[in-house]
Amino acid sequence: MNFFINVTLNGISSGMIFAAMALALVLIYRATRIVNFAQGAMGMFTSFVAYSLLQQKVGYWEAFAAALAIGMVLGVVVERIFIRPLHGKAELNPVIVTIGLLIVFEGIAGTIWGSTNRGFSPPFSQTGLRVGRTSIAFSHFDLFIVASVIILMAVMLVLFRFTRAGLRMRAAAFAPETARLLGVRVGRVLTLGWALAAVAGSLAGLLVAPTTAFGPLYMDFYLVYGFTAAVVGGLDSPVGALVGGLITGLGVSYVGGYLGSSLEPLGALALLMVVLMARPEGIFARTAARRV
Amino acid sequence: MLEVEGVSVQYGAVRALEDVSLTAEVGAITTILGANGAGKTTLLRAMSGLVHPRRGTIRFDGRVLTGRSVEQVVRAGIAHVPEGRGVIEELTVEENLRLGSLILGSRSAQKAVIAEVLELFPPLRDARNRYASSLSGGERQMLAIARALASRPKALLLDEPSLGLAPIVTARLMAVLRELSRSASLTIILVEQNARSALSIAQSAVVLNLGRVVAADTASSLAADTNLRHHYLGF
Known part of the structure; x- marks a missing residue:
């Protein structure tokens, strides 16, 4: 029973990270119908910037804020320079470009910081909290993960529901031509979407960094998990991203806990296949058809 | 006042509009009629900047709209209600x-x-x-x-607003449009398949056929022209 609880807690904490990653993918997918394969690598890159700042004795929170801000700028730059010119071209082109960017970012990070794995020091203790006399598999850092992703989701929700920028973003995502006819500058709105997605991706990167061998490739599996979560949730629903993240996190954690941790990626792929076969539009999807 | 002057639009090898001109007055309804594929929707799309003409100019209150983006055209005071x-x-x-x-x-x-x-x-x-x-x-x-x-908006472009509506709903809609053009001194351009009801509320009308203007007159004289009605408007 104890083991089950611990595996569940572990699943919730990693599920929240998957949710952040999935949210990043969803924000871009629903506005542009592009799956950004470079999302994980972008988060990796900004986390390395945070790592460098931490090495320079900059405080964690300053480095944290800087990574999110740089992530935002990176999202804008990627959209403007690499994605925008492909608008109206074959659908596959931007997808190939994001795969190219994945390789480029990992290559640049390897060149700057080397490809050996390092340790990224966490802002909070990673030893399990104590409940009574037993220690559970949930630390202050896990608490930080859950809280920061909830805050991220809440901020996005408020932004989308209650601000003019959010209304413009929703309109542009659902009906780009109608939005333009109403004066929405869809190009700007798409850029904003990439910026917000990059913030979510950077947050995921920062949250994963202390829990893993920190090197240029550390986000690769998280891209797969985040993608699984996004598909489970329907690829175009932020709420779906959260639920999909939790389902994927729990699924992967149970597979790892009961069948062995080397099977975790396979567990995610199995989940992906089951969802695609049983309910290809995902749990929260609005549209029935999907091209990726 | 919305002026279209010698506008031609081409989609690839297909000529959608050829040398189309018309003038829509403030506070009046101008209707654009014609069969499917006559170029009515394309003409509206050219006015709102969704397609860019190969030749010709579109002016609104004296300002040239051709070449501007949709977002700029909206800000110039032109609202386009698309078909569907x-x-x-x-x-x-x-x-x-x-x-x-x-x-x-x-x-x-x-x-x-x-x-x-x-x-x-x-x-x-x-x-x-x-x-x-x-x-x-x-x-x-x-x-x-x-x-x-x-x-x-100062001008309202409507693409087949009556499509799929019950006759009584259409009638109510047309009454609202007539009222709007009068009271709000709005320039209304109404694209319609339903020529009879469009002519009943419009002041002037333009008939398109295969991308060209075949008739342009006051709505009442077009409605009285039986020959034209039979040929192009189907009633």
Whole structure:
């Protein structure tokens, strides 16, 4: 029973990270119908910037804020320079470009910081909290993960529901031509979407960094998990991203806990296949058809 | 005043419009008639900047619109209600209206204009918090027009507003449009398949056939021309 609880807690904490990653993918997918394969690598890159700042004795929170801000700028730059010119071209082109960017970012990070794995020091203790006399598999850092992703989701929700920028973003995502006819500058709105997605991706990167061998490739599996979560949730629903993240996190954690941790990626792929076969539009999807 | 002068539009090898000219007066309804594929929708799309003509100019109140982006044309005061209603189903009625009013800038101006257009279409007032996907065809058309009016346009371009509506709903809609063109001194351009009802409310009319203007006159004299009606308008 104890083991089950611990595996569940572990699943919730990693599920929240998957949710952040999935949210990043969803924000871009629903506005542009592009799956950004470079999302994980972008988060990796900004986390390395945070790592460098931490090495320079900059405080964690300053480095944290800087990574999110740089992530935002990176999202804008990627959209403007690499994605925008492909608008109206074959659908596959931007997808190939994001795969190219994945390789480029990992290559640049390897060149700057080397490809050996390092340790990224966490802002909070990673030893399990104590409940009574037993220690559970949930630390202050896990608490930080859950809280920061909830805050991220809440901020996005408020932004989308209650601000003019959010209304413009929703309109542009659902009906780009109608939005333009109403004066929405869809190009700007798409850029904003990439910026917000990059913030979510950077947050995921920062949250994963202390829990893993920190090197240029550390986000690769998280891209797969985040993608699984996004598909489970329907690829175009932020709420779906959260639920999909939790389902994927729990699924992967149970597979790892009961069948062995080397099977975790396979567990995610199995989940992906089951969802695609049983309910290809995902749990929260609005549209029935999907091209990726 | 909206002036179209010698406009030609080409889609690849297909000529959609050839040397089309027309003038739409302020405070009047100008209707564009013709069969399917005559180029009516293309003409509206050229006016709102969705397609760019190969030749010719479009002027609004003396300012040249050709070459401008859709977003700039809206800000010049031209609201385009596309065919098929174009309400955003995933947004509520009020959100659709707010979206239309965003270019006004100030929040108080937006509130005021939304209250105004809801006054104009009472069924929408009761449905303001419902998703647009739950609206009937007639309500959707009202919402699409109300949303266009929420940008306080000087000209309103309507693409087949009566499509798929019951005759009684169409009649009510036409009455609202006539009222709007009079009271709000709005320039209305009405593209219609339903030539009979369009001619009944319009002051002037242009008939397109295969991308060319075949007749342009006052609505009443076009309606009286039996030959033309038989040939191009089907009634």
